[in-house]
Amino acid sequence: MRTQEQRLSRRTFLKVTGMGVTIAAAAACAPAAAPQAGDDETVSGQPAAEQIDLDYWYIWGGEGQVAGCDLFTEHNPHITMHPLTAGGVILDKTLAAFAAGDPPDLVDLILCAPLAGRGALIAVDDYIESSSVVDLENYQSAHLEAVNWAGERWGLPANEGLGWLGLARNRNLVQEAGLDEDALPTDFDELHAWAGALEEIDDDGNVQVLGMDIRGILTYPDCWSVVMGKRYFDGETFEYNFDSDEFAEALQISKSFYDRVGAEKIAEFKAAQEGQPIPSPSAAGKVGLFTGGSWTPGSLALNAREDLEFGFSFVPDGAGEGKSPFFAGTHTAMILNGSENVDAAWQFLEFTSTDEYNRRVYDVSGFIMGTKSFIESLDMSSLYPGLDFYTSGLSEGTRVWGIASDPNWYLAWDEFLALEEEVGFGTTDPGEGLQILQEKLTTELAKVLDA
Template sequence: MSPQKITRREFLRFSAATTVGVLAAACAPPGAAPAPEEEGAPAPAPKEKVVIEWWHGWGGMTGVNAMQAVADAFNEEHEDIQVNRLQVSQINEKYMTAIAGGTPPDVEIGNLQYAQYWARGVVHVLDDWIDASEIIDRDDIFSSSWQEASWQGKTYGVPTVESYLRFALCYNEDLVKEAGLDPDNPPLDWDEAFEWHKAITTFDEAGNIEILGFDPMDAMGGSGPGPPDPFFWPQSYGFKWWLPDEMKFNFDNELFVAALATIKRFYDHVGVEKMAGYRSSYGTWTQSPTASFPAGVQAMIINGYWTPGELVHSAPDKKFRYTWPPNSPERRGIKFQSTGGHFGNIPKGSKHPEEAFKFIEFTTTDKACDIIFSQTGWLGARKSYLEKVDPSKAPGLEFYLRSATEADEMNSSESCPIGGFVGQNWRNTVDAVNFGDKTPEEAARDLQEMCTEELRKQFPELV
């Protein structure tokens, strides 16, 4: 999802406007004597206003404007608490630095590698506040979302702002028909998806890709592991890549080897160098009209619930369908889905933690959710709000809403404390296999060893 990529170098600080109350003087009727002051009853001192600092990572005009609108709405409802919002680029590094230096914001929502903060214990445990809340209802939020917000039985975050479903196979109806395929019968496993890939992909006279069937690493296919985003390929092949009870990785297994081989199969058909050349001309994901899928030069993509809303703007003249992602052949027909997303959290060192939690509560309300959905198309994890969402403005969103109740498996992002390291090296692993530098078996074994060593280095107490 493109809003999760923060590329701006400079901070953009937007201060929420604060309203200074003007005390109106009481006027006596003309000619009347002023009322005598009551002895021993001094006028009460005005309550001191608390200003809380909120950091978020979402950039771009759409995201920034929506976050400011949420802050403004909170400020209008709370005279004694005001939110000062700040968009922070490279927030993952800067947030940890601020906490270590004793100068954190009061609250943070969005764009972190959350699990490392949970595991290091540098943010507040929120269970007591959540259990006492009259706004947040644990049962009204996906249990898988709470799993992502937790570490070793304690809850460190509240799913909010953008915390909905991550997976669907999205496909261009016209490209499928032009290849002689039936759009009413999409592929259920990777063998069938590969047949679609071969039928749809076309080349020019020089052998360069003109139309691409499928890029396994585009959008959510190549994203994760999170949170905020789940790891797609282990879920498609039906195994857990991280075993939290044992604090161990699980990459050196035949299912991960098979997933790597499947990805390579798609790349081999077009040529890995040709794919690199294609990617130099077309971007990924679905927000930009010049990305390959919105531009109509790629037929299939794995992506999340935001896709229909983005394509309304980036590809308004094209027809798209949405269905369950393919599985390994052994899991053919299993309907799997996954939550993912972002969490309100309060760093240790926050000057106003109780007021910060009140703001987190507000971000989960219908009022805040309406602002966010109307301006960005993002959805949170509150089931009672999701039941009221009108999908008609984003054709295809209805599939994601249905999938929340129809899925055979509802998965989550595994809370691995070195998820960022794993994510970078997972992509390097795929490149090594695709370019023939390693076999899938070698790559799986090396990733297992590499991640285990990094976990031992960063968290020796866990290994």
């Protein structure tokens, strides 16, 4: 009898274990349905008391974003935010989560087009229209370019956005070289002259002081667009313009700065600067001219030697029209298709447009949102020296463009940056390289449009 009981017990155990494991594994392996394009059901008419959880992923500014989310929850106690700093891999992470059928409700990326073009976002035009909080007039028009795709809006500029392209000068070096700061370079020939006066090369040909770091203009493909007066991508006709004379000239201009002292020598110089992009703290005193965004004045004020002073101005106009080019970049918050709480997600998105939210984010992390009312509320004289250029540039620039609404923006960015370097090193012909890039992007765009 005892033996029988033991046998039964073992059998039962095995049955239960086997079945349990099978069910658990089957449940775990069952692919969750990935949200599809157009699957934009909303949960309208939810009872106000229902507790809602929202996942919100963003690139940088952890503490500020958390504080902003907390403020939102203070106003909306039934909505709990789950903020997550995803850093430089936010796109990778978002794609994986989406494919796995478990995307966050909201993400904060650079622009909307790559996800919107592939059906991963909820269009927000209707929400904007019916909103009593969001005032599009309060945004910089250039920043709004980042939310466009195919004639619709897919998010709102959020958290950070001023200007992302200015010519920085080391005033100490400029004064030592006897250059006149009242007559800053207005074209690339003059920029060469300044670079020549500032650079210092030792007897072995090594760069001791780099006159001009041209590569910064390539931070994003949009930078050369605004400098050359030619958009690399036209979001209305869905055409790339990399195979144009303007971009061929842009690469030639870039190469001419590499050729001043040699691409290898510049690479050596840069590699020696603590492996950080210019202007790193150690390089700040050794580079005469460089480009940077609105983060540059603060970074220099906090990290560079105390005795150094920097000035900021517009990058010369490569189009020869005498204009002041200014690239207005931003971060953009958007609602992912597949969110189960679209209305609540919109409420948060709406809240990011308020001065109250932006003030909280700014107070905690220093991120400055470029809405007109918020910029006006800041006392620029109390902030980092030179930062005012990046706010005044939005209105004083005479060619102020935002991010191209390009669904292949990440590919364009990577490939153009690499091409510029290859041309600088003399391994690729500019025309040939641009033609290949144009064809590659056009092929990828066709896939997006076909889908």
